Amino acid sequence: MHSANQTNPISGPTLSPRLYSLDALRGFDMFWIMGAEEIFHGIFKVTGSPFWGAVSHQFTHPEWNGFRAYDCIFPLFLFMAGVATPYSVGRELEKGKTKNEVLLRVIKRGLMLVLLGLIANNGLQIKPFSEIRFGSVLGHIGLGYMFANIIYIFFKRKAQMIWFAGIIIFYWLLLKFTSAPGFPMGDLTMEGNFTSYVDRLFLPGKLYLGIHDPEGILSTVPAISTALLGILAGSFIKNDPMRGSKKSLYFAVTGVIFILIAQIWNLDFPINKNLWTSSFVMQVGGISLILLGLFYYIIDVLGYKKWSFFFRVIGMNSILIYLSGRFIDWEYTTDAFFKWLGQLTGDPWNIVVLAMCFVFVKWCFLYFMYKKKVFLKV
Numbered sequence: 001m002h003s004a005n006q007t008n009p010i011s012g013p014t015l016s017p018r019l020y021s022l023d024a025l026r027g028f029d030m031f032w033i034m035g036a037e038e039i040f041h042g043i044f045k046v047t048g049s050p051f052w053g054a055v056s057h058q059f060t061h062p063e064w065n066g067f068r069a070y071d072c073i074f075p076l077f078l079f080m081a082g083v084a085t086p087y088s089v090g091r092e093l094e095k096g097k098t099k100n101e102v103l104l105r106v107i108k109r110g111l112m113l114v115l116l117g118l119i120a121n122n123g124l125q126i127k128p129f130s131e132i133r134f135g136s137v138l139g140h141i142g143l144g145y146m147f148a149n150i151i152y153i154f155f156k157r158k159a160q161m162i163w164f165a166g167i168i169i170f171y172w173l174l175l176k177f178t179s180a181p182g183f184p185m186g187d188l189t190m191e192g193n194f195t196s197y198v199d200r201l202f203l204p205g206k207l208y209l210g211i212h213d214p215e216g217i218l219s220t221v222p223a224i225s226t227a228l229l230g231i232l233a234g235s236f237i238k239n240d241p242m243r244g245s246k247k248s249l250y251f252a253v254t255g256v257i258f259i260l261i262a263q264i265w266n267l268d269f270p271i272n273k274n275l276w277t278s279s280f281v282m283q284v285g286g287i288s289l290i291l292l293g294l295f296y297y298i299i300d301v302l303g304y305k306k307w308s309f310f311f312r313v314i315g316m317n318s319i320l321i322y323l324s325g326r327f328i329d330w331e332y333t334t335d336a337f338f339k340w341l342g343q344l345t346g347d348p349w350n351i352v353v354l355a356m357c358f359v360f361v362k363w364c365f366l367y368f369m370y371k372k373k374v375f376l377k378v
Contacts, residue, residue: 019083019084019087019237019296019300020299020300020305020308020312021292021295021296021298021299021300021308022080022083022084022292022295022315023308023311023312023315023316024295024299024308024311024312024315025076025080025291025292025295025311025315026077026080026311026314026315026316026318027308027310027311027312027313027314027315027316027318028291028295028311028314028315029073029076029077029080029315029318030077030314030315030318030321030322031311031314031359032059032070032073033073033322034314034321034359034362035330035355035358035359035362036359037059037070038355038358039352039355039356039359040052040055040056040059041056041059041355042351042352042355043055043056043352044056045348045351046348046349046351046352058070061273062273064189064190064272064274065188065270065271065272066270066271066272067271067273067280067283071273071280071284072284072287072288074137074140074141074273075223075226075273075276075280075281075284075285075288076284076287076288076291077141077318078140078141078144078145078223078226078227078230079226079227079229079230079233079284079285079288079292080230080288080292081141081144081145081227081230082145082148082226082227082228082229082230082231082232082233082234083230083231083233083234083237083292084230084234085148085149085152085230085231085234086152086231086234086235086237086238086239087234087238089102089105089106089149089152089153090152090235090238092105093153099153099154102153103150103153106145106146106149106150106153107146109142109145109146109378110142110143110145110146110147110149111142111146112142112378113138113139113141113142113143113145113378114136114138114139114142114143116138116142116319116323116378117136117137117138117139117140117141117142117215118132118134118136118139119323119326120136120137120138120322120323120326121133121134121136123326129204129205130205130206131205131206132204132205132206133205133206133207133208133213134203134204134205135199135203135207135208135213135214135215135216136215137215137322138319138322139215140215140219140220140223141223143220143223143224144220144223144224144226144227145227147224147227148224148225148227148228148230148231149227149231151163151224151228151231152228152231157232157235160228160231160232161232163224163225163228164225164228164229164232167221167222167224167225167228168222168225168278168281168282169278170221171218171221171222171277171278172265172269172277172278174194174218175188175193175194175195175269175275175277176269178194179192179193179194179197180192180193180194180196180197181197188269188270188272188275190209190211190212190274191211193275194218195212195216195217195218195219195275196211196212196213196216196275198216198217198218199212199213199216199217199218200212202217203216203217209274212274214273214274214275214276219274219275219276220276222276222277222278222280222281223276225278225281225285226276226281226284226285226288229281229285229288229289230288233251233288233289233292236250237296244296244297244300244301245297245301247293247296248293248294248296248297248301249293250293251289251290251292251293251296252289252290252293252294254286254289255285255286255287255288255289255290255293256286256290257286258282258283258285258286258289259282259283259286259287261282261286262279262280262282262283262286263283265278265279265282266279266283271283295308310363313363313366313367313370314363314366316366316370316375317366317369317370317375317376319376319378320366320369320375320376321362321365321366323376324362324365328365330358330361330362331358333361334354334357334358334361335354337357337361338353338354338357338361339354341353341354341357342354342357
């Protein structure tokens, strides 16, 4: 736990100069996985409306290839960890710390997230080795963040761009010219692709999907590019003398170009979150740039900050709320405070009301932590 006047590049509250939009966007991102998606699933369940069905469908993941809005949550978080880098790691270097000192801190943070990911997956309990899942969302973020930051520390901006493009082109070619034994070259099915095969061969413990882990070994490689894109965006905001409104426009235009490239690349290398394909990097990269540009323009350029307070409270303790489900029974807590409201509402709308209460209870917990200036630091 941590006081509010220090910097945390992953989930911490303070950036200097303060990028309020980053806290708000991080909170907006986390809002959808702290229970908000259940509100829309509930509305569809109650109404049966095709419109709400389409919205609810966007809050699920495709089984393999394809893209839905829900797929953006995880990479957007990793992208934002990158955006924070010039304000945290960059600031440490500006203060005169050696590259090796900063490198050590970056590695420590990355490995700490891998450890927290193990706890999020398995809880604090003793399990047979074969039942432990080692791949994790937090581990994926930690390793992607760590390697992208190492590139940031030792390479200048132009070289960072080359790294970004080089990694996703390398990953595309790797999967196009390899496969699991017994499958044709370039096979991208769950059984036949090279990434899943490497996980089955080398990733210890159990895999999330039995024969594949979406947070496996090779899929971490393109995730580095997602974090690198965030670093490039953060450096652009922090260091470029261009007016803020023009920067926002640049983000929007670049984001659209990225999405168009993703659609073209998708014809040869499908958009696939499970494999974190290069087309997926471009798709979520484009959406992330557009969202960052929008939040940055409204909050930091125009100065409309008050509306974003709800999201900033979430964003300043994002890892805490992500991990909290392992240690707090939120459904029990929601029922304890609001079951009466569900009973008064009655079937079928009570599921929607209680889903809203579920999110509200979590937010109140985060607000309490915010008021006490307690933030989980990695």
